[in-house]
Structures are given as C-alpha cells and as structure tokens.
Amino acid sequence: MAIDWGPRASAGWIKPAIFVLCLVPFARLVVGAFMRTLGANPIEAITHSTGTWTLSFLLITLGVTPLRKLAGWNWLLRLRRMLGLYAFFYAVLHFLTYIWLDQFFDFAAIVKDVIKRPFITVGFTSFLLLLPLAATSTAAMVKRLGAKNWLALHRLVYAVAVGGVVHYWWLVKKDITQPAIYAAVLVVLLGLRLLFRARERAVAAMSGNPARSRAV
Amino acid sequence: MLIKRATDIQPSEITDRGVYLQRRAFIRAAGLAVLSASAAGALYTNRSARAGEKVFAGVSKSPFSTTEEPTSYKDATNYNNYYEFGTDKDSPARYAGKLKIKPWTLMVEGEVKKPRIWAIEDLLKTMALQERIYRMRCVEGWSMVIPWVGFALGDLIRQAEPTGKAKFVEFVSVYQSDNMPGLRLPVLSYPYIEGLRLDEAMHPLSILAVGMYGEVLPKQNGAPIRLVVPWKYGFKGGKSIVRIRFVERMPQTAWMKASPSEYGFYSNVNPAVDHPRWSQAKERRIGEFMKRKTLMFNGYADQVAGLYAGMDLKKNF
Structure with missing residues (x-):
C-alpha cells in the first residue's frame, strides 16, 4: 500500500508519528540516566540537552509558517501547536533540571542567580513568557481571547526565541559556534517573515487595498 | 536540526568501564609494565587516546596528597578541557590520539643562568617522582580529585638558576x-600560554606532572608533561609543555588575551570572587550528585594564602 503523503496525511499518521519522534530526546535522557551513559557530568548533560531541544523546538515551531508559505503545505499548521507545546515541555524540563538537579532547591542561590546573572535573567524571563503561550494553547482559549488578541499574545514567541538564543550565547565560555548556529537560523526565520510581510504590502498596494499585516 | 552530541551513546562507552576495570585489576596483579602496555594497547585503540602505556615505578607518597576519593579514571580521561582538540568535553579523548609526543623536548630559557633543552627522558632521570593526589577545580564549576605523578616545579627551577630579573615564569604548550x-x-x-609568579612556581605544591593514576599521562590530559597548580583554576595548568621561559614582566596568558574581564593572571580558586557570568561559590565534584561548597584556594589556603598577603583578590582575580 502506498504511503499517503497528501494533505490528509497530517490528520492520519504524520501527527502521531511526529508526536512520538519529539519524545525521543527525552527518552534518550531517561535511558541514559538509568544506564549511566550520560558521561562524567550527567546533570550538565541533561541541562544542555533539554536547553538545546527547547531552542530547537522553538525554531522548528517558527519554521512552520515560512515552510507552509514556501512549500504550500497548509497542513503543517496542524502541527504547530504540538511543536510549540514540545518547546514548552523541554523548557519545563530544562527549568526543573536547574531548580532541582543543579541547584537542589537552594532558592536563595536561585534568586541571586536570576537577578545577578544576565544569562539566567534572560533565560528565566523567556521561560516566564512561554507560560501564557502554553496556557492559551487550547482551542477554547483561542475562542475566549478572540483570534486577534490571541495572535497578538502569541507574537511573544519571537521574544522568547530571541531570549533563548541570547541565553545560550551568554552562557558559553568562549566558543560561540553552537549559539551562533541557532542565531543564524532564527535570523533567517524572522527575516523570511519580514520578506513575506513586505511582499504582501506590495501586493496590497498594487491592488489598492490597505496593507494588512498577516498574522504570524 | 540535530544538536546534542554529548548524549550520544557510543558502544565503546558502554563497554569501556568493564574493560577498564579488568585492565586495572590485571595491572595491579601483574605489576608488569611491559605486559600492561600491550594489553592496554590492544584494548584501547582508535576512539580514545591510548593510556596505560607504562606504569611508573618507585614513586613516593607525599604529605601534600589529599585522602579524598580519586575521581574515576574513566571520567578523568574522558571529560577534559584541552581546546586545541576542540571545545567539547569529549573532544580531547576523541582527537588527542594524533598528538605526537616522541621525541619531546622541554626548553628552559629566559632569565636563567643555565638555560637548557631537556630531552624528556633525561629530565625524568634527574627528578624524584612523587604521587600527588590533588583536588582540581575547573573555572566552569566542577571538580575532580586526581592522583598525579610528577615532580616539584621548584626542583627544575633551582637547576636552571633564575637571575635576579626573573619575576615570572611563562609556560608554552605545544x-x-x-x-x-x-x-x-x-x-x-595559540600556542596556549600560561604563567605564574616566580614565588608561586617555586611553591612546593606546584608540580610538573608526567603521569596520573600511576600511569603515564594520557594525551588528553596533557602528555607528556603538564603543569599542575592545585590552588588555581584548572586552566592555569598548561598541558603538553614545550617551553618554560623566565621573564621580568607578567606574561599575557591565553585566557587573559581571550577575555581580560573574565580571566585574570592569578585565577586563584576563590568562592568569594565570582566569574562575571556565574557564581564560584559551589562546585560539582564529578561523580557526586549534590554540589559542594568551594573552598578558598581550593582547600590549600593554609599552604598558599601567604603568597597573597595584603593583595586585593577581587582586583587581582
């Protein structure tokens, strides 16, 4: 039987398949922790892994709209919420790792860190900004807020992504190769949005309609 | 995009420990350097730099050693900073195998009466080797306990007879x-440069290490000869040293050049002086779950605090 790659695929097998795939990094950490294969400094390995996967899922989520527009795959939109929630899932794990495994609930030290260490301030702020996005991710919340307000609120994700990259950039000791890669991808994803917007404006101007910036 | 390499489970990592333990047991039982070399060579190829080529004999104990439990050999040789081989912790173990360490010469030069180019074999014949079990605190916030094999740096310095102009010692890595x-x-x-004040270099705790865990130094740990200054952050211990130069002016070290606001010349372990971007109050001892408090001068305050009497350690970080 041929695999269905068509528009209905997302409703069928693609979404559950991606759901499971997104859990693989988490599963590897759990297995690694039990098998003791996370290296000499497992807590650092967990911190780094959950952190980089948070950033990756943020960027993947931000990639949905450009890819949909460029490739014409409208069904991708149906994955966006799930991918965004996975970003949140890994962010929660990252945050818990810091609070629990790294600092072991030393709240005095944590408060000091958040206030004194710019990279933690930025990371913590980005995490806080993710909370309302996760909380309003349900269809009922979209309805309650109204599409316009909901879209406005969810533009926060741009700030979260920038904050996440800055958080990474500021924490590395000296070799900025990895954060620079994330930054470059983010610049491309945000740049594409500006391009789309400019093109839409141009089209609107030519057809005599007032420019309306399209959402996300 | 795929990101994390650190969590990759290599088949060799799963088997390494058992193989390693067997090998250690074998070495202890047999105590035969030559045999252990061939056994270790057969078991450790390709991926990790080869270790255990030779076991040191006639190494005396030292009262400077700590009684704390040494870090596992596997962790101490697979979790390293040696940026010449890459910035990931597993890069040195992965890539240091290519380092050429034979022949090796150590040049002692600058403001000394007796400059000399030492063949490492000759140097080892001259120096009395000791085991020094030291704490090692990395500036990144983790620590280990490592049983080094080495000799007092001061012994080498006295042989070279520094002139009155020699105020600092510069260490150049390969x-x-x-x-x-x-x-x-x-x-x-690069080359990686480190430096000490002459009195710091002469301090009996400062050593040049040529081995660890009773064996020759693995390449990822700085073979064949490296500096160990246990009251300073780990990066002060230059690896694979080829040149020791006595100078009048304070050397500009690799990390000072890279980030002068974050890394000073002294870089003494100090829980009260934070790195500009992170706290130095605590550390995670590799192999332990809970963090422990970082000690002043890494626990060597009784021996070395006098070197810095009257100095503002916040300014001279």
Missing part, C-alpha cells in the same frame, strides 16, 4: 597544526 583540530576554532590564540 602547537601541532596538523594534529590539533581545535586550533582552527576562533576561541583562543
């Missing part, structure tokens, strides 16, 4: 462009 993939990264300037 630069092998064909064998060190990390040299291409725009992170530090």
Whole structure:
C-alpha cells in the first residue's frame, strides 16, 4: 500500500508519528540516566540537552509558517501547536533540571542567580513568557481571547526565541559556534517573515487595498 | 536540526568501564609494565587516546596528597578541557590520539643562568617522582580529585638558576597544526600560554606532572608533561609543555588575551570572587550528585594564602 503523503496525511499518521519522534530526546535522557551513559557530568548533560531541544523546538515551531508559505503545505499548521507545546515541555524540563538537579532547591542561590546573572535573567524571563503561550494553547482559549488578541499574545514567541538564543550565547565560555548556529537560523526565520510581510504590502498596494499585516 | 552530541551513546562507552576495570585489576596483579602496555594497547585503540602505556615505578607518597576519593579514571580521561582538540568535553579523548609526543623536548630559557633543552627522558632521570593526589577545580564549576605523578616545579627551577630579573615564569604548550583540530576554532590564540609568579612556581605544591593514576599521562590530559597548580583554576595548568621561559614582566596568558574581564593572571580558586557570568561559590565534584561548597584556594589556603598577603583578590582575580 502506498504511503499517503497528501494533505490528509497530517490528520492520519504524520501527527502521531511526529508526536512520538519529539519524545525521543527525552527518552534518550531517561535511558541514559538509568544506564549511566550520560558521561562524567550527567546533570550538565541533561541541562544542555533539554536547553538545546527547547531552542530547537522553538525554531522548528517558527519554521512552520515560512515552510507552509514556501512549500504550500497548509497542513503543517496542524502541527504547530504540538511543536510549540514540545518547546514548552523541554523548557519545563530544562527549568526543573536547574531548580532541582543543579541547584537542589537552594532558592536563595536561585534568586541571586536570576537577578545577578544576565544569562539566567534572560533565560528565566523567556521561560516566564512561554507560560501564557502554553496556557492559551487550547482551542477554547483561542475562542475566549478572540483570534486577534490571541495572535497578538502569541507574537511573544519571537521574544522568547530571541531570549533563548541570547541565553545560550551568554552562557558559553568562549566558543560561540553552537549559539551562533541557532542565531543564524532564527535570523533567517524572522527575516523570511519580514520578506513575506513586505511582499504582501506590495501586493496590497498594487491592488489598492490597505496593507494588512498577516498574522504570524 | 540535530544538536546534542554529548548524549550520544557510543558502544565503546558502554563497554569501556568493564574493560577498564579488568585492565586495572590485571595491572595491579601483574605489576608488569611491559605486559600492561600491550594489553592496554590492544584494548584501547582508535576512539580514545591510548593510556596505560607504562606504569611508573618507585614513586613516593607525599604529605601534600589529599585522602579524598580519586575521581574515576574513566571520567578523568574522558571529560577534559584541552581546546586545541576542540571545545567539547569529549573532544580531547576523541582527537588527542594524533598528538605526537616522541621525541619531546622541554626548553628552559629566559632569565636563567643555565638555560637548557631537556630531552624528556633525561629530565625524568634527574627528578624524584612523587604521587600527588590533588583536588582540581575547573573555572566552569566542577571538580575532580586526581592522583598525579610528577615532580616539584621548584626542583627544575633551582637547576636552571633564575637571575635576579626573573619575576615570572611563562609556560608554552605545544602547537601541532596538523594534529590539533581545535586550533582552527576562533576561541583562543595559540600556542596556549600560561604563567605564574616566580614565588608561586617555586611553591612546593606546584608540580610538573608526567603521569596520573600511576600511569603515564594520557594525551588528553596533557602528555607528556603538564603543569599542575592545585590552588588555581584548572586552566592555569598548561598541558603538553614545550617551553618554560623566565621573564621580568607578567606574561599575557591565553585566557587573559581571550577575555581580560573574565580571566585574570592569578585565577586563584576563590568562592568569594565570582566569574562575571556565574557564581564560584559551589562546585560539582564529578561523580557526586549534590554540589559542594568551594573552598578558598581550593582547600590549600593554609599552604598558599601567604603568597597573597595584603593583595586585593577581587582586583587581582
């Protein structure tokens, strides 16, 4: 039987398949922790892994709209919420790792860190900004807020992504190769949005309609 | 995009420990350096730099050693900073195998009456080797306990007879462009330079290490000879040293050049002086779950605090 790659695929097998795939990094950490294969400094390995996967899922989520527009795959939109929630899932794990495994609930030290260490301030702020996005991710919340307000609120994700990259950039000791890669991808994803917007404006101007910036 | 390499489970990592333990047991039982070399060589190939080529004999104990439990050999040789081989912790173990360490000469020069180019074999014949079990605190916030084999740096310095102009000692690490993939990264300037004040270098705790865990130094740990200054952050211990130069002016070290606001010349372990971007109050001892408090001068305050009497350690970080 041929695999269905068509528009209905997302409703069928693609979404559950991606759901499971997104859990693989988490599963590897759990297995690694039990098998003791996370290296000499497992807590650092967990911190780094959950952190980089948070950033990756943020960027993947931000990639949905450009890819949909460029490739014409409208069904991708149906994955966006799930991918965004996975970003949140890994962010929660990252945050818990810091609070629990790294600092072991030393709240005095944590408060000091958040206030004194710019990279933690930025990371913590980005995490806080993710909370309302996760909380309003349900269809009922979209309805309650109204599409316009909901879209406005969810533009926060741009700030979260920038904050996440800055958080990474500021924490590395000296070799900025990895954060620079994330930054470059983010610049491309945000740049594409500006391009789309400019093109839409141009089209609107030519057809005599007032420019309306399209959402996300 | 795929990101995390650190969590990759290599088949060799799963088997390494058992193989390693067997090998250690074998070495202890047999105590035969030559045999252990061939056994270790057969078991450790390719991926990790080869260790255990030779076991040191006639190494005396030292009262400077700590009684704390040494870090596992596997962790101490697979979780390293040696940026010439890359900035990931597992890069040195992965890539240091290519480092050429034979022949090796150590140049002692500058403001000394007796400059000399030592063949490492000759140097080892001259120096009395000791085991020094030291705490090692990395500036990144983790620590280990490592049983080094080495000799007092002061013994070498006395042989060289520094002139009155010698105020500082500069340590230059090896630069092998064909064998060190990390040299291409725009992170530090190479060759790696470290430095000490002459009195710090003369302090009996300062050693040049040629081995660890009773065996010759693995390449990822700085073979064949490296500096160990246990009351300073780990990066002060230059690896694979080829040149020791006595100078009048304070040397500019690799990390000072890379980030002068974050890394000073002294870089003494000090829980009260934070790194500008992170706290130095605590550390995670590799192999332990809970963090422990970092000790002043890494627990060597009784021996070394006098070197810095009257100095503002916040300014002279």
